[in-house]
Amino acid sequence: MKIAVIGANGRVGNRITEGLVKHGEDVTAFVRNQNHSAASQAVIKDVFDLNKDDLAGFDVVVDALGGWTPETVDVIEDGEKKLADLLEGTNIRLVVVGGAGSLYTDAAHTKTLMDGEDFPEIFVPVATAHAKALADLRKRKDLNWTYISPAADFQADGERTGKVIEAGEDFTLNRKGQSVISYADYADAFVNEVLNPTHNKERISFLQA
Template identity: 40%
Template structure:
């Protein structure tokens, strides 16, 4: 198996890449600046919007850990649509690191986390546009995709426990009533899905135990 990781120098992308490498998965980093890579890895230095199908034809899975600059959330739907276009009808799986803001908070699926009162205004641009990107995936045809949202509290400096719970596209909570997951455990869940391929064309979530 070979995977390509867009945004491999970011927090989540780097951990997913390292987790995949630890399992013997062949990994290629897809980055704008290879000098920012912290570990030796084969790489393709190219802007995400310049990628073409020929660039990824030897991949089994394309991982998008793309992160837009603050205030430029409009890029998420554009990038996602581009990735849909270059993976469509290729058999290459598209797996996207999502946001918690897109998770539903009621059983009727009318409210998402970013609709709730008190949702931080600073994150609304990013969250709502990631939600629009998700809609592009859900409306796509001929693409094998999975969109994985972390819990509400996505904690970078937290221990790797090796344990997690998968959920549907709803905000979920652990046994202590907290909606949280460490980046390290999220990476484990993400690579598990890469290997197991159990949630084709689904939006799922990850929370700690």
């Protein structure tokens, strides 16, 4: 399988790239500067400078773009839209590293995690950008996409447990009453969905058991 990882130098993108390479896949890292990922092939190009020819021939494009500051957070939404525009009308799958803030907290799917009064204010801009990216995907009629949310507590340095629960659109807790996952476990589960796709035009989520 030929796979492009956009944002392969990022903390999540790097782990996803590493996992895909370990599975023996043909992986190309798309980065803005020097490639620091496990991929031996790289394209040094900003996402907003990409064109259809850059992505032609890939089976899957992974959107691992991230931004945390006021100056960079817009890349989450705008980068997704750029990639979706390039891939719409093709057979190339777009698999997106999503956010947890848009997970639903009620059965009617009218309230989300980030609507809660105790949702940390500092995470609102990132959660909002991820939610807008998901909303854009839902509107696409001719795009094969999968949006994958992590648990609410997304731990960069958390351990790899190898025990992951797949959930759907709803905010889900494990038997310990926790919504938590490490970057390592999330990346492993993400890679599995890329290589063994079971969800198209759907949002799913992962948490540690």
